[in-house]
Amino acid sequence: MTTPPPARALDDLPALDLDPFDLDVLRDPLPGQAALREAGRLVRLPRCDALAVGRYEDVRAALANWQDLESSAGVGLSNFRTEPPWRPPSLLLEADPPAHDAPRSVLARVLGPRALQRLRAGWAADAERLLGELLDGLPGGAAVEADGVIDLAAAFPLRVFPDAVGLRADGREHLLPYGDHAFNAFAATDHPLVVAGAAGMAEHAAWVGEQCQRENLAPTGFGAEIWAAADRGELTPAQAPLVVRSLLTAGVDTTVHGIGALLHALAVAPGAWEQLCADPSLVRVAFDEAVRWSSPVQAFFRTTARPVELGGVVVPAGVKVLVSFAAANRDPRRWEAPDAYDLHRDPSGHVGFGMGIHQCVGQHVARLEAESLLLALLARVRRVELAGEPVRHLNTTLRSWESLPLRLVV
Amino acid sequence: MTATSAPPSTRRTALRVASKDAVADGIVALTLVDPAGGRLPDWTPGSHIDLVLPTGEGRQYSLCGDRWDARTYRVAVRREEPQLGGRGGSSWVHDVLAVGDLVEVGGPRNHFHLHPAEDYLFIAGGIGITPLLPMVEAARRLGARWRLVCAGRTRASMPFLDELAELADSTAEQDDGERLVVVARDERERLDLEPLLGGLDARTRVYACGPAPLLDAVARHCPPGQLRTERFSAAEPPAPVRDAPFTVVLQRSGAQVEVARDVSVLEAVRSAGAAVLSSCREGTCGTCETGVLAGVPDHRDSVLDEAERERGDCMLLCVSRSRSDRLVLDL
Numbered sequence A: 001m002t003t004p005p006p007a008r009a010l011d012d013l014p015a016l017d018l019d020p021f022d023l024d025v026l027r028d029p030l031p032g033q034a035a036l037r038e039a040g041r042l043v044r045l046p047r048c049d050a051l052a053v054g055r056y057e058d059v060r061a062a063l064a065n066w067q068d069l070e071s072s073a074g075v076g077l078s079n080f081r082t083e084p085p086w087r088p089p090s091l092l093l094e095a096d097p098p099a100h101d102a103p104r105s106v107l108a109r110v111l112g113p114r115a116l117q118r119l120r121a122g123w124a125a126d127a128e129r130l131l132g133e134l135l136d137g138l139p140g141g142a143a144v145e146a147d148g149v150i151d152l153a154a155a156f157p158l159r160v161f162p163d164a165v166g167l168r169a170d171g172r173e174h175l176l177p178y179g180d181h182a183f184n185a186f187a188a189t190d191h192p193l194v195v196a197g198a199a200g201m202a203e204h205a206a207w208v209g210e211q212c213q214r215e216n217l218a219p220t221g222f223g224a225e226i227w228a229a230a231d232r233g234e235l236t237p238a239q240a241p242l243v244v245r246s247l248l249t250a251g252v253d254t255t256v257h258g259i260g261a262l263l264h265a266l267a268v269a270p271g272a273w274e275q276l277c278a279d280p281s282l283v284r285v286a287f288d289e290a291v292r293w294s295s296p297v298q299a300f301f302r303t304t305a306r307p308v309e310l311g312g313v314v315v316p317a318g319v320k321v322l323v324s325f326a327a328a329n330r331d332p333r334r335w336e337a338p339d340a341y342d343l344h345r346d347p348s349g350h351v352g353f354g355m356g357i358h359q360c361v362g363q364h365v366a367r368l369e370a371e372s373l374l375l376a377l378l379a380r381v382r383r384v385e386l387a388g389e390p391v392r393h394l395n396t397t398l399r400s401w402e403s404l405p406l407r408l409v410v
Numbered sequence B: 001m002t003a004t005s006a007p008p009s010t011r012r013t014a015l016r017v018a019s020k021d022a023v024a025d026g027i028v029a030l031t032l033v034d035p036a037g038g039r040l041p042d043w044t045p046g047s048h049i050d051l052v053l054p055t056g057e058g059r060q061y062s063l064c065g066d067r068w069d070a071r072t073y074r075v076a077v078r079r080e081e082p083q084l085g086g087r088g089g090s091s092w093v094h095d096v097l098a099v100g101d102l103v104e105v106g107g108p109r110n111h112f113h114l115h116p117a118e119d120y121l122f123i124a125g126g127i128g129i130t131p132l133l134p135m136v137e138a139a140r141r142l143g144a145r146w147r148l149v150c151a152g153r154t155r156a157s158m159p160f161l162d163e164l165a166e167l168a169d170s171t172a173e174q175d176d177g178e179r180l181v182v183v184a185r186d187e188r189e190r191l192d193l194e195p196l197l198g199g200l201d202a203r204t205r206v207y208a209c210g211p212a213p214l215l216d217a218v219a220r221h222c223p224p225g226q227l228r229t230e231r232f233s234a235a236e237p238p239a240p241v242r243d244a245p246f247t248v249v250l251q252r253s254g255a256q257v258e259v260a261r262d263v264s265v266l267e268a269v270r271s272a273g274a275a276v277l278s279s280c281r282e283g284t285c286g287t288c289e290t291g292v293l294a295g296v297p298d299h300r301d302s303v304l305d306e307a308e309r310e311r312g313d314c315m316l317l318c319v320s321r322s323r324s325d326r327l328v329l330d331l
Helices: A023-027 A030-039 A056-064 A101-110 A113-135 A148-153 A155-165 A172-184 A192-198 A201-211 A222-231 A240-250 A253-268 A272-278 A280-294 A325-329 A363-380 B089-095 B126-142 B161-169 B193-197 B212-221 B265-271 B306-311
Strands: A043-045 A050-053 A143-147 A299-304 A308-310 A313-315 A320-324 A383-386 A391-394 A399-403 A405-409 B012-024 B027-033 B047-052 B058-062 B072-078 B102-110 B119-125 B145-152 B180-184 B204-210 B227-231 B246-250 B256-259 B289-294 B314-316 B326-329
Touching (some): A023 A391, A030 A325, A050 A056, A056 A325, A101 A222, A101 A240, A148 A399, A148 A405, A172 A201, A172 A240, A172 A253, A201 A240, A253 A363, A253 A383, B012 B072, B027 B089, B072 B089, B119 B126, B119 B193, B126 B161, B145 B161, B204 B212
Parallel strands (some): A050 A320, B119 B145, B119 B204, B145 B180
Antiparallel strands (some): A299 A320, B012 B027, B012 B102, B027 B072
């Protein structure tokens, strides 16, 4: 067997016959992600006219390098320089410095440690109440069947996050489908999931747009804080609603799926639940390891801003590059036994929240939500088991469950 | 544990001096690189780094290089004569620090954020151009209108005038006169703030950095809501709000320490084992900024603006104290 010569031009790069958005691939993305890692450092995906990186070191380097790999051309397949975006671009996810600086700095502070410290006790009480509704009155040793997605992973964020933002009570049912479509829309406009989601979109988008206005937000909360930043001149009045929109787009579905992945892991990974019961200080490791293991956000694209050397090849400007968080999070070059959900592991450095200037600005919120719910669960439940076959929810960018039948033994 | 990055006040790395060039009378520019050639942490216009002197004290210098070059930092250092209030940092940079040396660096941190606006007026006094230079570049890239006034003793004492002229030339033509104005006192020019700031458009944001007399004069002419400044020396702090001792809790280590009237919070937390980098000890540099998780700080510094004080989520440990019985710090 001979090693192929190093690639010198794009055409020499290894090509992979993989459409990452194909429905069958979305049902079981792991083999494609493994193939991407094994094919090379930089791989051509002729079926979607893009390049891709999947090895941990290359993914990290690509995410750090905002100078050469820009986000303002869109972080999905479509190039905003040549195709109009489906909605006004995000001031955070779909922006580069210097335009990105002010919105990022405001949101990083609004979602920072002090804000969360104020929420901690209330969220702990909310989590206890949620579990009380499921478990109160059960005798010891009894079990209740619940859907890990509907009753826990979606129920808890939907209970606490919209309140923390300061959203009004009616209409919150628009949040999940809006986010679901926004994440689907990183694929091509004719993708079946995008076409299906587009149907109800006008209504969801109209509701979300209204909630971003100052008069529709509570006088305290993340939303009000963003508008207060605009009053101080840290954002323009035109930017404020779009920064609120980022919270509503990226702050709900992602957390639901992260917590769903955590519950799934605890139900199926041998010994994990027992280990957590023995040492509840592992709750934060448990969540971050779940984010590594499942990568709720699977990948985003970048676009070359200028001719740039990647994986030994000079890539011209304007080329889309798929950056697979999911592949990197299970790269055996970085992780020992990467497919195992393992609470002995230190998951630090996973790229499930991204990396660099675009790293998830709400990650501390997600961690606090997961931690609050998990601590309440540990306090009330002796065992968590699968009660049936879980069913995937398909999204072009998110990895998630539609239903996760669980048996909770008290 | 999950990744918890060190608080900014304690983050330090050793960087190598890749070049050291005289860029104006009495001013050298240092280019710093990672010894392994890696990327340096990202920064935004207005950020500074701390250079750690052999004595262990830090000195703050604004980053004035190119953010689109992720592998170098540039700072410019003016020689401050000790008899004129210099504290030895600049003469060490000028006389001792050499190309090839490693230097401990803290940060970067930003206390001087560029807020979005359609129109900017930048006012630099001497070496005060350093934080403003990347702001001018940002304004140009954002397509905002901008003007820059550089004031100094002599033209030769003002660094980066050639780069600024290039920035002015590469900004689209506008109908409102010169983009870059250089005012050199030895050429019998004087900076007249009245025409510059009188009748300022309400949409214009003014960013000024330089010696205290210049900033005080700018503040007299400019509506406070439109002005952001970075000072080299401290404003006179008010008396502490409380005389009684208070308790400081270090969230990460769980340590608690009582802070008596004659001890700074900085000294107290250091005695409790927290490795906090500090420098000016007078509330101007921001090196010892630390997150406040609970309790109400008594701000006595010259760094934080009103809004930042009101939020109460950070404080400068060297001069600020507590209004509440208890402060919980992110240490």
